[in-house]
Amino acid sequence: QKEVEQNSGPLSVPEGAIASLNCTYSDRVSQSFFWYRQYSGKSPELIMSIYSNGDKEDGRFTAQLNKASQYVSLLIRDSQPSDSATYLCAVNILNDMRFGAGTRLTVKP
Amino acid sequence: GAVVSQHPSWVICKSGTSVKIECRSLDFQATTMFWYRQFPKQSLMLMATSNEGSKATYEQGVEKDKFLINHASLTLSTLTVTSAHPEDSSFYICSALLDSYNEQFFGPGTRLTVL
Numbered sequence: 731q732k733e734v735e736q737n738s739g740p741l742s743v744p745e746g747a748i749a750s751l752n753c754t755y756s757d758r759v760s761q762s763f764f765w766y767r768q769y770s771g772k773s774p775e776l777i778m779s780i781y782s783n784g785d786k787e788d789g790r791f792t793a794q795l796n797k798a799s800q801y802v803s804l805l806i807r808d809s810q811p812s813d814s815a816t817y818l819c820a821v822n823i824l825n826d827m828r829f830g831a832g833t834r835l836t837v838k839p
Numbered sequence: 840g841a842v843v844s845q846h847p848s849w850v851i852c853k854s855g856t857s858v859k860i861e862c863r864s865l866d867f868q869a870t871t872m873f874w875y876r877q878f879p880k881q882s883l884m885l886m887a888t889s890n891e892g893s894k895a896t897y898e899q900g901v902e903k904d905k906f907l908i909n910h911a912s913l914t915l916s917t918l919t920v921t922s923a924h925p926e927d928s929s930f931y932i933c934s935a936l937l938d939s940y941n942e943q944f945f946g947p948g949t950r951l952t953v954l
Contacts, residue, residue, distance in 0.1 A: 762941050776943070829883050
């Protein structure tokens with residue numbers, strides 16, 4: 731089992747819809763969780779970090795963490811074509827950051 | 840804040856030459872930096888973890904004699920690709936760890952093309 735798993739997609743949503751991106755991780759000792767956005771040909775950009783169970787909101791983005799289920803998600807409300815990118819889930823496991831393979835999101839006008 | 844730069848942003852070199860890539864944390868000190876490689880349409884692959892003042896830790900399968908890493912200061916890490924070959928052509932990305940938040944911030948990447 732991979733340490734961090736994401737559905738590779740592509741995930742396609744219409745403009746204005748909610749995009750839901752999911753990530754599961756295998757190691758229960760993980761304490762820190764991150765979402766990065768990577769546009770094609772560019773390096774990843776940190777968009778959200780979450781450390782405790784529950785929801786964390788930042789603008790149109792909401793990160794959700796459920797440590798019991800070893801599950802972290804990212805919701806993007808009012809999706810825009812500019813949100814089209816690959817979203818990487820990252821999990822800090824004993825000071826070692828592990829990345830998922832990423833989910834490619836396309837927001838169609 | 841938390842800005843990381845890389846230089847050069849792209850480089851083209853002949854097979855057999857060595858290429859050095861610099862990674863700098865501009866507004867914070869980073870005891871730990873990371874070097875990644877990404878081939879087209881593939882995921883990030885961690886190559887090595889660079890610790891200031893000590894030897895880098897390489898991931899399995901990464902040749903430490905080919906990819907030389909030096910982390911001589913709290914704001915600078917360098918990756919030297921020695922005797923580069925066409926199969927080394929890739930997008931090399933560094934990141935720096937902001938200790939207080941345990942967050943990694945990425946540089947803009949260096950696109951290496953070996954002819």
